[in-house]
Structure formats: structure tokens, C-alpha cells
Amino acid sequence: xxxxxxxxxxxxxxxxxxxxxxxxxxxxxxxxxxxxxxxxxxxxxxxxxxxxxxxxxxxxxxxxxxxxxxxxxxxxxxxxxxxxxxxxxxxxxxxxxxxxxxxxxxxxxxxx
Amino acid sequence: xxxxxxxxxxxxxxxxxxxxxxxxxxxxxxxxxxxxxxxxxxxxxxxxxxxxxxxxxxxxxxxxxxxxxxxxxxxxxxxxxxxxxxxxxxxxxxxxxxxxxxxxxxxxxxxxxx
Numbered sequence: 001x002x003x004x005x006x007x008x009x010x011x012x013x014x015x016x017x018x019x020x021x022x023x024x025x026x027x028x029x030x031x032x033x034x035x036x037x038x039x040x041x042x043x044x045x046x047x048x049x050x051x052x053x054x055x056x057x058x059x060x061x062x063x064x065x066x067x068x069x070x071x072x073x074x075x076x077x078x079x080x081x082x083x084x085x086x087x088x089x090x091x092x093x094x095x096x097x098x099x100x101x102x103x104x105x106x107x108x109x110x111x112x
Numbered sequence: 113x114x115x116x117x118x119x120x121x122x123x124x125x126x127x128x129x130x131x132x133x134x135x136x137x138x139x140x141x142x143x144x145x146x147x148x149x150x151x152x153x154x155x156x157x158x159x160x161x162x163x164x165x166x167x168x169x170x171x172x173x174x175x176x177x178x179x180x181x182x183x184x185x186x187x188x189x190x191x192x193x194x195x196x197x198x199x200x201x202x203x204x205x206x207x208x209x210x211x212x213x214x215x216x217x218x219x220x221x222x223x224x225x226x
Contacts, residue, residue, distance in 0.1 A: 004155075035216075043216035045213040059213075091155050091156070093156075103156050105155055
């Protein structure tokens with residue numbers, strides 16, 4: 001199993017541009033989570049899905065952030081427009097019921 | 113509100129057992145204790161979890177006190193590759209509702225010394 005696959009690994013963009021982060025979960029995992037990690041705030045849960053349905057998006061910072069899961073094998077996190085304070089490492093994780101999460105390698109986003 | 117309390121950092125000599133404590137005095141009866149670690153520049157990695165009984169797997173052992181108010185993660189023979197931030201997390205079982213996400217605190221930075 002290739003694990004949770006995130007792309008791109010690194011993204012540098014200019015303020016105001018749209019950014020799309022991608023995630024392919026492990027096949028058969030019903031849950032998918034998006035996290036953001038910064039030095040100041042640590043790991044923060046942004047949103048999670050169960051069977052492709054968003055369950056809790058209370059961690060999404062503001063309306064500039066949106067996430068979709070059109071099918072069981074793909075999810076996107078979009079930021080539009082991006083701002084320098086969005087610079088962080090974004091992690092995707094998937095999980096079957098009652099088991100531990102498997103995290104991807106993350107996308108390091110830099111907004112200049 | 114912090115549900116767990118962990119030391120900020122710990123040192124351990126290579127080859128020795130690393131014992132990482134975690135206090136969770138407000139844990140509820142149905143909440144599990146999970147341990148994850150994050151090696152520098154990588155995503156967090158699941159280690160082990162338990163409810164009330166001690167657990168062991170190929171990575172570590174988890175010892176939960178009888179009153180469940182604290183636990184200890186044991187890495188039996190620490191290597192340099194075990195240097196990481198270790199997170200202790202308590203959470204209820206999956207409900208399919210709005211509380212299934214893990215909340216990470218600041219964790220313990222474990223440094224394995226050669």
C-alpha cells in the first residue's frame with residue numbers, strides 16, 4: 001500500500017492566488033482528515049469527512065478555505081485567495097473505524 | 113481545554129527504555145488513549161492506543177493506570193531514529209458524528225542521545 005498520497009509536496013504562491021492541495025487516502029478508509037501545522041499553533045484539525053461527506057468543518061479558518069471529497073479516493077483543500085498567514089504544512093490523514101490515522105507526508109505551502 | 117499533560121521534553125540514552133508519561137485526569141469512561149509521534153519534517157505516525165488494559169505492539173507498550181488518570185508509553189530499546197515529538201491524545205470511540213477528529217497538544221520532544 002502506498003499510504004496516503006499528497007500533492008504537491010511544496011507549493012510557493014503569491015498572495016491572492018488560488019491554491020489547491022490534493023490528497024488520495026488509503027483505499028477502504030472511511031474517514032479523511034485535513035490538518036494544518038504551524039510553529040505557533042501546532043497541529044490543527046481543519047475538516048474531516050466520513051464516507052465522502054463533510055462531518056465537521058468548524059476548524060476551517062474562514063470562507064477562503066474550502067474542501068471537497070468528490071469520491072472515496074480523492075479530496076482537495078482549496079484556498080482562494082491565499083494570504084501569507086496561510087503559510088503552513090498541510091497534512092491529510094485517513095482512517096478506518098476505530099483504528100489509528102495514517103498521515104500523508106504533507107504539503108508545505110508558502111504564500112509570499 | 114487541555115485534556116492531557118505531557119512534559120515538554122525528555123532525554124534518553126540510546127539502547128535504554130524510553131518512558132514517556134501522560135496525565136489525563138479528566139478522562140471519561142469511554143475515552144481511549146492514543147499515542148502518535150512526529151519525526152522532523154514528516155507527518156504524524158500512529159503508535160498505539162488503549163482503553164484500560166495495557167497494550168503492546170511492535171513499536172511500543174502502553175501502560176494505563178488502574179484509575180486511568182495517567183499512562184506511560186514505553187519504547188523498550190530506544191534508537192536515534194526514535195527522536196521525535198510524542199503526542200498523547202484522549203478521545204471517545206468513533207461516533208460518526210462531529211467529535212471524531214483527534215486534537216493534538218504540544219507533545220513531548222524526546223531526544224535520544226548516542
